[in-house]
Amino acid sequence: MNKEHLSDSELQEYSLNGENCPPQFNEHIQSCNFCRQKAELYQLMFSSEMKPEAPIFDFDLTQTVMRQLPVPQSTALEKSYTIYWVGASVFLSAGALIYLIFMTSRGFLFGKITPMTLGISITTFLAIFAVLGIDIFQKHTKQMKVLQSELQQLGSLAV
Amino acid sequence: MEEKDLINRILRGESALFAAIIKQTQGLVAQIVFKLVKNPEDRKDLAQDIYLKAYKNLSTFQFQSKLSTWIGQIAYNTCLAYLDKKKLVLPDGHDSAHENEETLLEYLSNKTLSSTDNETEQLLFRAELAELIQAALDTLPPMYRLLITLYHYEELSYDEMSAITNLPVGTVKNYLFRARKALKNRLLKNYSNEIL
Missing domain, CATH: 1.10.1740.10 (RNA polymerase sigma factor, region 2, helix turn helix motif)
Structure with missing residues:
Protein backbone atom coordinates (compact mmCIF):
# COMPACT_ATOMS: atom_id res chain seq x y z
CA MET A 1 0.00 0.00 0.00
CA ASN A 2 1.58 3.25 -1.07
CA LYS A 3 -0.36 5.62 1.16
CA GLU A 4 -1.77 5.73 4.62
CA HIS A 5 -5.47 6.46 3.99
CA LEU A 6 -7.87 6.58 1.05
CA SER A 7 -8.80 10.07 -0.14
CA ASP A 8 -12.36 11.39 0.31
CA SER A 9 -12.95 10.94 -3.40
CA GLU A 10 -11.88 7.28 -3.21
CA LEU A 11 -13.98 6.72 -0.09
CA GLN A 12 -17.02 8.18 -1.80
CA GLU A 13 -16.45 5.97 -4.81
CA TYR A 14 -16.19 2.95 -2.53
CA SER A 15 -19.34 3.96 -0.63
CA LEU A 16 -21.39 4.46 -3.78
CA ASN A 17 -20.06 1.71 -6.01
CA GLY A 18 -19.14 -0.92 -3.44
CA GLU A 19 -17.91 -4.02 -5.21
CA ASN A 20 -17.33 -2.23 -8.54
CA CYS A 21 -14.55 0.00 -7.29
CA PRO A 22 -10.85 -0.91 -7.70
CA PRO A 23 -9.82 -3.96 -5.58
CA GLN A 24 -7.11 -2.01 -3.75
CA PHE A 25 -9.83 0.15 -2.17
CA ASN A 26 -11.45 -2.97 -0.77
CA GLU A 27 -8.15 -4.29 0.55
CA HIS A 28 -7.37 -1.00 2.25
CA ILE A 29 -10.84 -0.68 3.79
CA GLN A 30 -10.53 -4.19 5.25
CA SER A 31 -7.29 -3.32 6.97
CA CYS A 32 -7.85 0.34 7.95
CA ASN A 33 -10.35 1.11 10.68
CA PHE A 34 -10.38 4.87 10.06
CA CYS A 35 -11.19 4.54 6.35
CA ARG A 36 -13.78 1.84 7.00
CA GLN A 37 -15.56 4.08 9.53
CA LYS A 38 -15.45 7.03 7.14
CA ALA A 39 -16.85 4.89 4.31
CA GLU A 40 -19.57 3.59 6.61
CA LEU A 41 -20.49 7.15 7.54
CA TYR A 42 -20.84 8.07 3.85
CA GLN A 43 -23.02 5.00 3.28
CA LEU A 44 -25.15 5.78 6.32
CA MET A 45 -25.60 9.45 5.36
CA PHE A 46 -27.23 8.52 2.08
CA SER A 47 -29.03 5.35 3.14
CA SER A 48 -32.79 5.17 2.74
CA GLU A 49 -33.37 5.37 6.50
CA MET A 50 -31.63 8.77 6.64
CA LYS A 51 -33.65 10.11 3.71
CA PRO A 52 -35.62 13.18 4.83
CA GLU A 53 -39.32 13.59 4.09
CA ALA A 54 -39.92 15.17 0.71
CA PRO A 55 -41.00 18.82 0.97
CA ILE A 56 -44.61 19.64 0.07
CA PHE A 57 -46.10 23.03 -0.77
CA ASP A 58 -48.50 24.17 1.96
CA PHE A 59 -51.13 25.27 -0.57
CA ASP A 60 -52.94 23.66 -3.49
CA LEU A 61 -50.49 24.43 -6.27
CA THR A 62 -52.58 22.76 -8.98
CA GLN A 63 -55.72 24.78 -8.22
CA THR A 64 -53.79 28.04 -7.83
CA VAL A 65 -52.02 27.64 -11.17
CA MET A 66 -55.08 26.36 -13.06
CA ARG A 67 -57.08 29.44 -12.01
CA GLN A 68 -54.44 31.68 -13.59
CA LEU A 69 -54.09 29.93 -16.94
CA PRO A 70 -55.08 32.12 -19.88
CA VAL A 71 -57.72 30.94 -22.36
CA PRO A 72 -55.78 29.31 -25.21
CA GLN A 73 -55.23 31.87 -27.97
CA SER A 74 -56.10 29.59 -30.87
CA THR A 75 -59.43 28.52 -29.39
CA ALA A 76 -60.41 32.08 -28.53
CA LEU A 77 -59.57 33.18 -32.04
CA GLU A 78 -61.49 30.32 -33.64
CA LYS A 79 -64.52 31.19 -31.51
CA SER A 80 -64.38 34.89 -32.33
CA TYR A 81 -64.04 34.15 -36.07
CA THR A 82 -67.08 31.86 -35.91
CA ILE A 83 -69.12 34.58 -34.20
CA TYR A 84 -68.12 37.14 -36.85
CA TRP A 85 -69.03 34.76 -39.69
CA VAL A 86 -72.41 33.91 -38.18
CA GLY A 87 -73.12 37.62 -37.48
CA ALA A 88 -72.15 38.68 -40.99
CA SER A 89 -74.32 35.92 -42.54
CA VAL A 90 -77.33 36.94 -40.44
CA PHE A 91 -76.89 40.61 -41.34
CA LEU A 92 -76.52 39.85 -45.06
CA SER A 93 -79.51 37.50 -45.10
CA ALA A 94 -81.67 39.98 -43.19
CA GLY A 95 -80.53 42.78 -45.52
CA ALA A 96 -81.31 40.74 -48.63
CA LEU A 97 -84.75 39.80 -47.26
CA ILE A 98 -85.65 43.39 -46.39
CA TYR A 99 -84.43 44.54 -49.79
CA LEU A 100 -86.55 41.93 -51.61
CA ILE A 101 -89.67 42.76 -49.58
CA PHE A 102 -89.07 46.45 -50.08
CA MET A 103 -88.58 46.11 -53.87
CA THR A 104 -91.55 43.84 -54.49
CA SER A 105 -94.15 45.54 -52.35
CA ARG A 106 -93.02 49.09 -51.72
CA GLY A 107 -96.04 50.50 -53.56
CA PHE A 108 -98.42 48.45 -51.49
CA LEU A 109 -96.64 48.85 -48.13
CA PHE A 110 -95.17 52.32 -48.23
CA GLY A 111 -97.34 54.06 -50.84
CA LYS A 112 -98.52 56.69 -48.40
CA ILE A 113 -95.29 57.03 -46.36
CA THR A 114 -92.90 59.84 -47.24
CA PRO A 115 -89.26 58.91 -48.01
CA MET A 116 -88.11 60.88 -44.92
CA THR A 117 -90.35 58.83 -42.56
CA LEU A 118 -89.25 55.63 -44.27
CA GLY A 119 -85.57 56.52 -43.88
CA ILE A 120 -85.98 57.39 -40.19
CA SER A 121 -87.89 54.15 -39.51
CA ILE A 122 -85.27 51.98 -41.18
CA THR A 123 -82.40 53.80 -39.39
CA THR A 124 -84.16 53.41 -36.01
CA PHE A 125 -84.81 49.74 -36.68
CA LEU A 126 -81.19 49.08 -37.65
CA ALA A 127 -79.88 51.03 -34.62
CA ILE A 128 -82.04 49.01 -32.19
CA PHE A 129 -81.02 45.81 -33.96
CA ALA A 130 -77.31 46.71 -33.66
CA VAL A 131 -77.56 47.67 -29.94
CA LEU A 132 -79.36 44.42 -29.13
CA GLY A 133 -76.85 42.44 -31.15
CA ILE A 134 -73.86 43.98 -29.32
CA ASP A 135 -75.53 43.36 -25.95
CA ILE A 136 -76.18 39.68 -26.77
CA PHE A 137 -72.57 39.27 -27.96
CA GLN A 138 -71.15 40.80 -24.75
CA LYS A 139 -73.34 38.59 -22.54
CA HIS A 140 -72.30 35.54 -24.54
CA THR A 141 -68.58 36.36 -24.19
CA LYS A 142 -68.93 36.88 -20.42
CA GLN A 143 -70.80 33.60 -19.97
CA MET A 144 -68.22 31.71 -22.02
CA LYS A 145 -65.42 33.06 -19.78
CA VAL A 146 -67.26 31.94 -16.63
CA LEU A 147 -67.91 28.53 -18.20
CA GLN A 148 -64.28 28.18 -19.23
CA SER A 149 -62.98 28.91 -15.70
CA GLU A 150 -65.51 26.49 -14.18
CA LEU A 151 -64.41 23.81 -16.65
CA GLN A 152 -60.76 24.40 -15.73
CA GLN A 153 -61.54 24.03 -12.02
CA LEU A 154 -63.53 20.87 -12.67
CA GLY A 155 -60.73 19.52 -14.83
CA SER A 156 -58.12 20.13 -12.13
CA LEU A 157 -60.28 18.30 -9.59
CA ALA A 158 -60.93 15.38 -11.94
CA VAL A 159 -57.32 14.73 -12.99
CA MET B 1 -51.76 8.98 -21.15
CA LYS B 86 -32.18 39.32 -4.19
CA LYS B 87 -28.38 39.58 -4.51
CA LEU B 88 -27.93 36.17 -2.96
CA VAL B 89 -24.90 34.58 -4.51
CA LEU B 90 -24.33 30.86 -4.31
CA PRO B 91 -21.47 30.62 -1.81
CA ASP B 92 -18.76 28.05 -2.15
CA GLY B 93 -18.18 25.77 0.82
CA HIS B 94 -14.77 25.68 2.44
CA ASP B 95 -15.32 22.93 4.96
CA SER B 96 -12.34 21.38 6.57
CA ALA B 97 -12.29 18.09 8.40
CA HIS B 98 -12.97 18.18 12.13
CA GLU B 99 -9.81 18.12 14.25
CA ASN B 100 -11.10 15.11 16.22
CA GLU B 101 -12.42 13.31 13.16
CA GLU B 102 -10.93 9.98 14.12
CA THR B 103 -12.43 9.99 17.64
CA LEU B 104 -15.83 11.14 16.35
CA LEU B 105 -15.89 8.44 13.69
CA GLU B 106 -14.98 5.83 16.26
CA TYR B 107 -17.74 7.04 18.55
CA LEU B 108 -20.29 7.16 15.72
CA SER B 109 -19.29 3.74 14.47
CA ASN B 110 -19.75 2.23 17.91
CA LYS B 111 -23.14 3.85 18.26
CA THR B 112 -24.49 2.87 14.85
CA LEU B 113 -23.05 -0.61 14.52
CA SER B 114 -22.84 -1.83 18.07
CA SER B 115 -24.97 -4.90 18.63
CA THR B 116 -24.77 -4.59 22.40
CA ASP B 117 -27.02 -1.49 22.50
CA ASN B 118 -30.67 -2.28 22.79
CA GLU B 119 -32.88 -1.85 19.74
CA THR B 120 -34.91 1.12 21.01
CA GLU B 121 -31.76 3.01 21.80
CA GLN B 122 -30.44 2.25 18.32
CA LEU B 123 -33.64 3.52 16.71
CA LEU B 124 -33.57 6.70 18.77
CA PHE B 125 -29.95 7.28 17.90
CA ARG B 126 -30.60 6.79 14.19
CA ALA B 127 -33.58 9.16 14.30
CA GLU B 128 -31.38 11.73 16.02
CA LEU B 129 -28.69 11.20 13.42
CA ALA B 130 -31.21 11.70 10.61
CA GLU B 131 -32.13 15.06 12.17
CA LEU B 132 -28.46 16.00 12.44
CA ILE B 133 -27.94 15.15 8.76
CA GLN B 134 -30.96 17.27 7.81
CA ALA B 135 -29.66 20.15 9.94
CA ALA B 136 -26.22 19.85 8.36
CA LEU B 137 -27.76 19.74 4.88
CA ASP B 138 -29.69 22.94 5.61
CA THR B 139 -26.45 24.79 6.35
CA LEU B 140 -24.82 23.85 3.04
CA PRO B 141 -24.73 26.31 0.11
CA PRO B 142 -27.95 26.10 -1.98
CA MET B 143 -26.20 24.46 -4.94
CA TYR B 144 -24.77 21.69 -2.76
CA ARG B 145 -28.13 21.13 -1.05
CA LEU B 146 -29.80 20.88 -4.42
CA LEU B 147 -27.30 18.48 -5.99
CA ILE B 148 -27.34 16.12 -3.00
CA THR B 149 -31.16 16.13 -3.03
CA LEU B 150 -31.48 15.54 -6.76
CA TYR B 151 -28.92 12.71 -6.82
CA HIS B 152 -29.52 10.89 -3.54
CA TYR B 153 -33.18 11.60 -2.77
CA GLU B 154 -34.78 12.15 -6.20
CA GLU B 155 -32.41 9.62 -7.77
CA LEU B 156 -31.80 11.63 -10.93
CA SER B 157 -28.95 10.71 -13.27
CA TYR B 158 -25.93 12.96 -13.84
CA ASP B 159 -27.31 13.77 -17.32
CA GLU B 160 -30.66 14.87 -15.92
CA MET B 161 -28.95 16.97 -13.25
CA SER B 162 -26.73 18.48 -15.90
CA ALA B 163 -29.79 19.36 -18.02
CA ILE B 164 -31.58 20.95 -15.07
CA THR B 165 -28.64 23.02 -13.81
CA ASN B 166 -27.16 23.70 -17.24
CA LEU B 167 -23.76 22.61 -15.91
CA PRO B 168 -21.45 20.12 -17.65
CA VAL B 169 -21.68 16.56 -16.28
CA GLY B 170 -18.08 16.78 -15.02
CA THR B 171 -18.89 19.92 -13.02
CA VAL B 172 -22.00 18.28 -11.57
CA LYS B 173 -19.89 15.29 -10.43
CA ASN B 174 -17.23 17.58 -8.97
CA TYR B 175 -19.76 19.74 -7.10
CA LEU B 176 -21.51 16.62 -5.84
CA PHE B 177 -18.25 15.22 -4.48
CA ARG B 178 -17.55 18.50 -2.67
CA ALA B 179 -21.12 18.63 -1.42
CA ARG B 180 -20.90 15.14 0.14
CA LYS B 181 -17.58 15.97 1.74
CA ALA B 182 -18.92 19.25 3.12
CA LEU B 183 -22.01 17.47 4.46
CA LYS B 184 -19.87 14.83 6.18
CA ASN B 185 -17.66 17.49 7.79
CA ARG B 186 -20.61 19.56 8.96
CA LEU B 187 -22.35 16.49 10.30
CA LEU B 188 -19.27 15.61 12.36
CA LYS B 189 -19.06 19.20 13.64
CA ASN B 190 -22.74 19.14 14.64
CA TYR B 191 -22.29 15.73 16.19
CA SER B 192 -19.29 16.85 18.24
CA ASN B 193 -21.36 19.79 19.54
CA GLU B 194 -24.11 17.35 20.50
CA ILE B 195 -21.95 14.96 22.48
CA LEU B 196 -19.64 17.52 24.12
Whole structure:
Protein backbone atom coordinates (compact mmCIF):
# COMPACT_ATOMS: atom_id res chain seq x y z
CA MET A 1 0.00 0.00 0.00
CA ASN A 2 1.58 3.25 -1.07
CA LYS A 3 -0.36 5.62 1.16
CA GLU A 4 -1.77 5.73 4.62
CA HIS A 5 -5.47 6.46 3.99
CA LEU A 6 -7.87 6.58 1.05
CA SER A 7 -8.80 10.07 -0.14
CA ASP A 8 -12.36 11.39 0.31
CA SER A 9 -12.95 10.94 -3.40
CA GLU A 10 -11.88 7.28 -3.21
CA LEU A 11 -13.98 6.72 -0.09
CA GLN A 12 -17.02 8.18 -1.80
CA GLU A 13 -16.45 5.97 -4.81
CA TYR A 14 -16.19 2.95 -2.53
CA SER A 15 -19.34 3.96 -0.63
CA LEU A 16 -21.39 4.46 -3.78
CA ASN A 17 -20.06 1.71 -6.01
CA GLY A 18 -19.14 -0.92 -3.44
CA GLU A 19 -17.91 -4.02 -5.21
CA ASN A 20 -17.33 -2.23 -8.54
CA CYS A 21 -14.55 0.00 -7.29
CA PRO A 22 -10.85 -0.91 -7.70
CA PRO A 23 -9.82 -3.96 -5.58
CA GLN A 24 -7.11 -2.01 -3.75
CA PHE A 25 -9.83 0.15 -2.17
CA ASN A 26 -11.45 -2.97 -0.77
CA GLU A 27 -8.15 -4.29 0.55
CA HIS A 28 -7.37 -1.00 2.25
CA ILE A 29 -10.84 -0.68 3.79
CA GLN A 30 -10.53 -4.19 5.25
CA SER A 31 -7.29 -3.32 6.97
CA CYS A 32 -7.85 0.34 7.95
CA ASN A 33 -10.35 1.11 10.68
CA PHE A 34 -10.38 4.87 10.06
CA CYS A 35 -11.19 4.54 6.35
CA ARG A 36 -13.78 1.84 7.00
CA GLN A 37 -15.56 4.08 9.53
CA LYS A 38 -15.45 7.03 7.14
CA ALA A 39 -16.85 4.89 4.31
CA GLU A 40 -19.57 3.59 6.61
CA LEU A 41 -20.49 7.15 7.54
CA TYR A 42 -20.84 8.07 3.85
CA GLN A 43 -23.02 5.00 3.28
CA LEU A 44 -25.15 5.78 6.32
CA MET A 45 -25.60 9.45 5.36
CA PHE A 46 -27.23 8.52 2.08
CA SER A 47 -29.03 5.35 3.14
CA SER A 48 -32.79 5.17 2.74
CA GLU A 49 -33.37 5.37 6.50
CA MET A 50 -31.63 8.77 6.64
CA LYS A 51 -33.65 10.11 3.71
CA PRO A 52 -35.62 13.18 4.83
CA GLU A 53 -39.32 13.59 4.09
CA ALA A 54 -39.92 15.17 0.71
CA PRO A 55 -41.00 18.82 0.97
CA ILE A 56 -44.61 19.64 0.07
CA PHE A 57 -46.10 23.03 -0.77
CA ASP A 58 -48.50 24.17 1.96
CA PHE A 59 -51.13 25.27 -0.57
CA ASP A 60 -52.94 23.66 -3.49
CA LEU A 61 -50.49 24.43 -6.27
CA THR A 62 -52.58 22.76 -8.98
CA GLN A 63 -55.72 24.78 -8.22
CA THR A 64 -53.79 28.04 -7.83
CA VAL A 65 -52.02 27.64 -11.17
CA MET A 66 -55.08 26.36 -13.06
CA ARG A 67 -57.08 29.44 -12.01
CA GLN A 68 -54.44 31.68 -13.59
CA LEU A 69 -54.09 29.93 -16.94
CA PRO A 70 -55.08 32.12 -19.88
CA VAL A 71 -57.72 30.94 -22.36
CA PRO A 72 -55.78 29.31 -25.21
CA GLN A 73 -55.23 31.87 -27.97
CA SER A 74 -56.10 29.59 -30.87
CA THR A 75 -59.43 28.52 -29.39
CA ALA A 76 -60.41 32.08 -28.53
CA LEU A 77 -59.57 33.18 -32.04
CA GLU A 78 -61.49 30.32 -33.64
CA LYS A 79 -64.52 31.19 -31.51
CA SER A 80 -64.38 34.89 -32.33
CA TYR A 81 -64.04 34.15 -36.07
CA THR A 82 -67.08 31.86 -35.91
CA ILE A 83 -69.12 34.58 -34.20
CA TYR A 84 -68.12 37.14 -36.85
CA TRP A 85 -69.03 34.76 -39.69
CA VAL A 86 -72.41 33.91 -38.18
CA GLY A 87 -73.12 37.62 -37.48
CA ALA A 88 -72.15 38.68 -40.99
CA SER A 89 -74.32 35.92 -42.54
CA VAL A 90 -77.33 36.94 -40.44
CA PHE A 91 -76.89 40.61 -41.34
CA LEU A 92 -76.52 39.85 -45.06
CA SER A 93 -79.51 37.50 -45.10
CA ALA A 94 -81.67 39.98 -43.19
CA GLY A 95 -80.53 42.78 -45.52
CA ALA A 96 -81.31 40.74 -48.63
CA LEU A 97 -84.75 39.80 -47.26
CA ILE A 98 -85.65 43.39 -46.39
CA TYR A 99 -84.43 44.54 -49.79
CA LEU A 100 -86.55 41.93 -51.61
CA ILE A 101 -89.67 42.76 -49.58
CA PHE A 102 -89.07 46.45 -50.08
CA MET A 103 -88.58 46.11 -53.87
CA THR A 104 -91.55 43.84 -54.49
CA SER A 105 -94.15 45.54 -52.35
CA ARG A 106 -93.02 49.09 -51.72
CA GLY A 107 -96.04 50.50 -53.56
CA PHE A 108 -98.42 48.45 -51.49
CA LEU A 109 -96.64 48.85 -48.13
CA PHE A 110 -95.17 52.32 -48.23
CA GLY A 111 -97.34 54.06 -50.84
CA LYS A 112 -98.52 56.69 -48.40
CA ILE A 113 -95.29 57.03 -46.36
CA THR A 114 -92.90 59.84 -47.24
CA PRO A 115 -89.26 58.91 -48.01
CA MET A 116 -88.11 60.88 -44.92
CA THR A 117 -90.35 58.83 -42.56
CA LEU A 118 -89.25 55.63 -44.27
CA GLY A 119 -85.57 56.52 -43.88
CA ILE A 120 -85.98 57.39 -40.19
CA SER A 121 -87.89 54.15 -39.51
CA ILE A 122 -85.27 51.98 -41.18
CA THR A 123 -82.40 53.80 -39.39
CA THR A 124 -84.16 53.41 -36.01
CA PHE A 125 -84.81 49.74 -36.68
CA LEU A 126 -81.19 49.08 -37.65
CA ALA A 127 -79.88 51.03 -34.62
CA ILE A 128 -82.04 49.01 -32.19
CA PHE A 129 -81.02 45.81 -33.96
CA ALA A 130 -77.31 46.71 -33.66
CA VAL A 131 -77.56 47.67 -29.94
CA LEU A 132 -79.36 44.42 -29.13
CA GLY A 133 -76.85 42.44 -31.15
CA ILE A 134 -73.86 43.98 -29.32
CA ASP A 135 -75.53 43.36 -25.95
CA ILE A 136 -76.18 39.68 -26.77
CA PHE A 137 -72.57 39.27 -27.96
CA GLN A 138 -71.15 40.80 -24.75
CA LYS A 139 -73.34 38.59 -22.54
CA HIS A 140 -72.30 35.54 -24.54
CA THR A 141 -68.58 36.36 -24.19
CA LYS A 142 -68.93 36.88 -20.42
CA GLN A 143 -70.80 33.60 -19.97
CA MET A 144 -68.22 31.71 -22.02
CA LYS A 145 -65.42 33.06 -19.78
CA VAL A 146 -67.26 31.94 -16.63
CA LEU A 147 -67.91 28.53 -18.20
CA GLN A 148 -64.28 28.18 -19.23
CA SER A 149 -62.98 28.91 -15.70
CA GLU A 150 -65.51 26.49 -14.18
CA LEU A 151 -64.41 23.81 -16.65
CA GLN A 152 -60.76 24.40 -15.73
CA GLN A 153 -61.54 24.03 -12.02
CA LEU A 154 -63.53 20.87 -12.67
CA GLY A 155 -60.73 19.52 -14.83
CA SER A 156 -58.12 20.13 -12.13
CA LEU A 157 -60.28 18.30 -9.59
CA ALA A 158 -60.93 15.38 -11.94
CA VAL A 159 -57.32 14.73 -12.99
CA MET B 1 -51.76 8.98 -21.15
CA GLU B 2 -48.49 9.35 -23.07
CA GLU B 3 -46.50 12.51 -22.36
CA LYS B 4 -46.62 13.49 -26.03
CA ASP B 5 -50.40 13.00 -26.34
CA LEU B 6 -50.96 14.95 -23.16
CA ILE B 7 -48.91 17.90 -24.38
CA ASN B 8 -50.52 17.88 -27.84
CA ARG B 9 -54.01 17.90 -26.32
CA ILE B 10 -53.11 20.82 -24.05
CA LEU B 11 -51.69 22.70 -27.03
CA ARG B 12 -54.93 22.06 -28.96
CA GLY B 13 -56.88 23.85 -26.23
CA GLU B 14 -57.59 21.27 -23.50
CA SER B 15 -55.82 23.41 -20.92
CA ALA B 16 -57.53 21.58 -18.01
CA LEU B 17 -55.15 18.67 -18.68
CA PHE B 18 -52.23 20.84 -17.57
CA ALA B 19 -53.29 19.91 -14.02
CA ALA B 20 -51.96 16.39 -14.68
CA ILE B 21 -48.53 17.81 -15.53
CA ILE B 22 -48.49 19.84 -12.31
CA LYS B 23 -49.42 16.79 -10.24
CA GLN B 24 -46.73 14.66 -11.93
CA THR B 25 -43.89 17.13 -11.52
CA GLN B 26 -44.57 19.17 -8.40
CA GLY B 27 -42.49 16.80 -6.22
CA LEU B 28 -39.33 17.61 -8.16
CA VAL B 29 -40.22 21.30 -8.38
CA ALA B 30 -40.78 21.40 -4.60
CA GLN B 31 -37.35 19.84 -4.01
CA ILE B 32 -35.66 22.43 -6.23
CA VAL B 33 -37.56 25.41 -4.80
CA PHE B 34 -37.20 24.33 -1.16
CA LYS B 35 -33.47 23.67 -1.53
CA LEU B 36 -32.72 27.00 -3.22
CA VAL B 37 -35.18 29.38 -1.54
CA LYS B 38 -35.71 29.79 2.20
CA ASN B 39 -38.63 32.24 2.34
CA PRO B 40 -42.01 30.40 2.28
CA GLU B 41 -43.89 33.31 0.65
CA ASP B 42 -41.32 33.59 -2.12
CA ARG B 43 -41.50 29.81 -2.64
CA LYS B 44 -45.24 30.11 -3.23
CA ASP B 45 -44.83 32.87 -5.83
CA LEU B 46 -41.95 31.05 -7.52
CA ALA B 47 -43.84 27.75 -7.77
CA GLN B 48 -46.74 29.47 -9.53
CA ASP B 49 -44.37 31.40 -11.76
CA ILE B 50 -42.59 28.18 -12.77
CA TYR B 51 -45.80 26.49 -13.94
CA LEU B 52 -47.14 29.58 -15.69
CA LYS B 53 -43.85 29.79 -17.59
CA ALA B 54 -44.04 26.08 -18.41
CA TYR B 55 -47.60 26.48 -19.72
CA LYS B 56 -46.69 29.54 -21.77
CA ASN B 57 -43.68 27.83 -23.34
CA LEU B 58 -45.14 24.34 -23.67
CA SER B 59 -45.16 24.62 -27.47
CA THR B 60 -41.35 25.03 -27.41
CA PHE B 61 -40.80 21.70 -25.61
CA GLN B 62 -38.89 19.53 -28.09
CA PHE B 63 -39.28 16.10 -26.40
CA GLN B 64 -35.48 15.83 -26.21
CA SER B 65 -35.66 15.19 -22.47
CA LYS B 66 -38.31 14.05 -20.02
CA LEU B 67 -40.98 16.67 -19.39
CA SER B 68 -40.07 16.59 -15.67
CA THR B 69 -36.45 17.45 -16.53
CA TRP B 70 -37.62 20.36 -18.70
CA ILE B 71 -39.84 21.69 -15.92
CA GLY B 72 -37.01 21.11 -13.43
CA GLN B 73 -34.83 23.27 -15.67
CA ILE B 74 -37.46 26.05 -15.63
CA ALA B 75 -37.68 25.71 -11.84
CA TYR B 76 -33.91 25.96 -11.44
CA ASN B 77 -33.59 28.98 -13.76
CA THR B 78 -36.52 30.75 -12.09
CA CYS B 79 -35.00 30.24 -8.64
CA LEU B 80 -31.59 31.32 -9.86
CA ALA B 81 -33.08 34.53 -11.32
CA TYR B 82 -34.76 35.13 -7.96
CA LEU B 83 -31.47 34.58 -6.11
CA ASP B 84 -29.71 37.04 -8.42
CA LYS B 85 -32.48 39.56 -7.95
CA LYS B 86 -32.18 39.32 -4.19
CA LYS B 87 -28.38 39.58 -4.51
CA LEU B 88 -27.93 36.17 -2.96
CA VAL B 89 -24.90 34.58 -4.51
CA LEU B 90 -24.33 30.86 -4.31
CA PRO B 91 -21.47 30.62 -1.81
CA ASP B 92 -18.76 28.05 -2.15
CA GLY B 93 -18.18 25.77 0.82
CA HIS B 94 -14.77 25.68 2.44
CA ASP B 95 -15.32 22.93 4.96
CA SER B 96 -12.34 21.38 6.57
CA ALA B 97 -12.29 18.09 8.40
CA HIS B 98 -12.97 18.18 12.13
CA GLU B 99 -9.81 18.12 14.25
CA ASN B 100 -11.10 15.11 16.22
CA GLU B 101 -12.42 13.31 13.16
CA GLU B 102 -10.93 9.98 14.12
CA THR B 103 -12.43 9.99 17.64
CA LEU B 104 -15.83 11.14 16.35
CA LEU B 105 -15.89 8.44 13.69
CA GLU B 106 -14.98 5.83 16.26
CA TYR B 107 -17.74 7.04 18.55
CA LEU B 108 -20.29 7.16 15.72
CA SER B 109 -19.29 3.74 14.47
CA ASN B 110 -19.75 2.23 17.91
CA LYS B 111 -23.14 3.85 18.26
CA THR B 112 -24.49 2.87 14.85
CA LEU B 113 -23.05 -0.61 14.52
CA SER B 114 -22.84 -1.83 18.07
CA SER B 115 -24.97 -4.90 18.63
CA THR B 116 -24.77 -4.59 22.40
CA ASP B 117 -27.02 -1.49 22.50
CA ASN B 118 -30.67 -2.28 22.79
CA GLU B 119 -32.88 -1.85 19.74
CA THR B 120 -34.91 1.12 21.01
CA GLU B 121 -31.76 3.01 21.80
CA GLN B 122 -30.44 2.25 18.32
CA LEU B 123 -33.64 3.52 16.71
CA LEU B 124 -33.57 6.70 18.77
CA PHE B 125 -29.95 7.28 17.90
CA ARG B 126 -30.60 6.79 14.19
CA ALA B 127 -33.58 9.16 14.30
CA GLU B 128 -31.38 11.73 16.02
CA LEU B 129 -28.69 11.20 13.42
CA ALA B 130 -31.21 11.70 10.61
CA GLU B 131 -32.13 15.06 12.17
CA LEU B 132 -28.46 16.00 12.44
CA ILE B 133 -27.94 15.15 8.76
CA GLN B 134 -30.96 17.27 7.81
CA ALA B 135 -29.66 20.15 9.94
CA ALA B 136 -26.22 19.85 8.36
CA LEU B 137 -27.76 19.74 4.88
CA ASP B 138 -29.69 22.94 5.61
CA THR B 139 -26.45 24.79 6.35
CA LEU B 140 -24.82 23.85 3.04
CA PRO B 141 -24.73 26.31 0.11
CA PRO B 142 -27.95 26.10 -1.98
CA MET B 143 -26.20 24.46 -4.94
CA TYR B 144 -24.77 21.69 -2.76
CA ARG B 145 -28.13 21.13 -1.05
CA LEU B 146 -29.80 20.88 -4.42
CA LEU B 147 -27.30 18.48 -5.99
CA ILE B 148 -27.34 16.12 -3.00
CA THR B 149 -31.16 16.13 -3.03
CA LEU B 150 -31.48 15.54 -6.76
CA TYR B 151 -28.92 12.71 -6.82
CA HIS B 152 -29.52 10.89 -3.54
CA TYR B 153 -33.18 11.60 -2.77
CA GLU B 154 -34.78 12.15 -6.20
CA GLU B 155 -32.41 9.62 -7.77
CA LEU B 156 -31.80 11.63 -10.93
CA SER B 157 -28.95 10.71 -13.27
CA TYR B 158 -25.93 12.96 -13.84
CA ASP B 159 -27.31 13.77 -17.32
CA GLU B 160 -30.66 14.87 -15.92
CA MET B 161 -28.95 16.97 -13.25
CA SER B 162 -26.73 18.48 -15.90
CA ALA B 163 -29.79 19.36 -18.02
CA ILE B 164 -31.58 20.95 -15.07
CA THR B 165 -28.64 23.02 -13.81
CA ASN B 166 -27.16 23.70 -17.24
CA LEU B 167 -23.76 22.61 -15.91
CA PRO B 168 -21.45 20.12 -17.65
CA VAL B 169 -21.68 16.56 -16.28
CA GLY B 170 -18.08 16.78 -15.02
CA THR B 171 -18.89 19.92 -13.02
CA VAL B 172 -22.00 18.28 -11.57
CA LYS B 173 -19.89 15.29 -10.43
CA ASN B 174 -17.23 17.58 -8.97
CA TYR B 175 -19.76 19.74 -7.10
CA LEU B 176 -21.51 16.62 -5.84
CA PHE B 177 -18.25 15.22 -4.48
CA ARG B 178 -17.55 18.50 -2.67
CA ALA B 179 -21.12 18.63 -1.42
CA ARG B 180 -20.90 15.14 0.14
CA LYS B 181 -17.58 15.97 1.74
CA ALA B 182 -18.92 19.25 3.12
CA LEU B 183 -22.01 17.47 4.46
CA LYS B 184 -19.87 14.83 6.18
CA ASN B 185 -17.66 17.49 7.79
CA ARG B 186 -20.61 19.56 8.96
CA LEU B 187 -22.35 16.49 10.30
CA LEU B 188 -19.27 15.61 12.36
CA LYS B 189 -19.06 19.20 13.64
CA ASN B 190 -22.74 19.14 14.64
CA TYR B 191 -22.29 15.73 16.19
CA SER B 192 -19.29 16.85 18.24
CA ASN B 193 -21.36 19.79 19.54
CA GLU B 194 -24.11 17.35 20.50
CA ILE B 195 -21.95 14.96 22.48
CA LEU B 196 -19.64 17.52 24.12
